[in-house]
Amino acid sequence: PKRAEKLLKAVRRAVKIPLTIKIRSGWDKSGSQAIKLAEIAHSCGIDAIAVHPRTASQGFRGMSNWSIISEVKKKVSIPVIGNGDIVKPEDALRMLSETGCNAVMIGRAAIGNPSIFSDVLALFRGEDVPQKSLCDRFDRMIKYLKDSVEYLGEKQACFMMRSRLGWFVKGMRFSSSFRESIKHVSSEEQALELIRSYQDMLMQTGQTNL
Structure with a gap:
């Protein structure tokens, strides 16, 4: 934690543009490391934090634990961006609803389906997702x-x-x-x-x- 704090403070001093970071849930499933790091980031002046709630050992395997996003959101007042297991447009709305995060980040699902972004926006507007041929x-x-x-x-x-x-x-x-x-x-x-x-x-x- 001390090394992370030192690093974040140094970067914050060095740049004037908005500064965001992305973290995982930590080394174990508790998510305690993510919460601690989020609090440090907040105190260092980080503008927003993205949370991917899988452990380091999981890699991209298994399911992400969205409850960790919720816990991080409760601990900091800066915007929290949720990430992990958004594979269809409905997942984005569900993550926002279940975790209270401010925004969502879509990664691998967009590689083969770049229209997922416009589909999510359609749902936000209350529209149906267009059928794809x-x-x-x-x-x-x-x-x-x-x-x-x-x-x-x-x-x-x-x-x-x-x-x-x-x-x-x-x-x-x-x-x-x-x-x-x-x-x-x-x-x-x-x-x-x-x-x-x-x-x-x-x-x-x-x-x-x-």
Whole structure:
């Protein structure tokens, strides 16, 4: 705790922009380390704190304990951002309701479903979440590929696509075969061919919606 306090104070003195931190629940399931660190961060002038309530040993396994977010929120007056296990739009609203946090942070769920952000906003406005078609998902995959190539260059983008494109097809039929096929993709043209081939195969089976 003393080292963390020293570090946070030094960073706070060094920067004038809003300063936020993200923490986990700690080394054990009690969440006591997260609460202690949140209180230290508050006293050091941190502007907001994001809480991912899994332990260090959990990694990304198991379920996150949202009650720890609630406990942190009770102990500090700065904004608390909840994170962990928001896999569909309804989860975001449920986290806000159950924990009292000020905002939510969405991570891995957005990799293969970037529209989750607009879907969450639709729920906030009291609107229905638009139904997504198979074509919508594949159009987003192709846009993600092309934008990545433009931003990163073809070589680096294709290396990244070997794992990222698999997130877009999670839960789809024959997805394991597609993930296997993209493990060695090395060009934008090859990636596009594999994406379109997989889409055609699904369409031929009669699947049109997710």
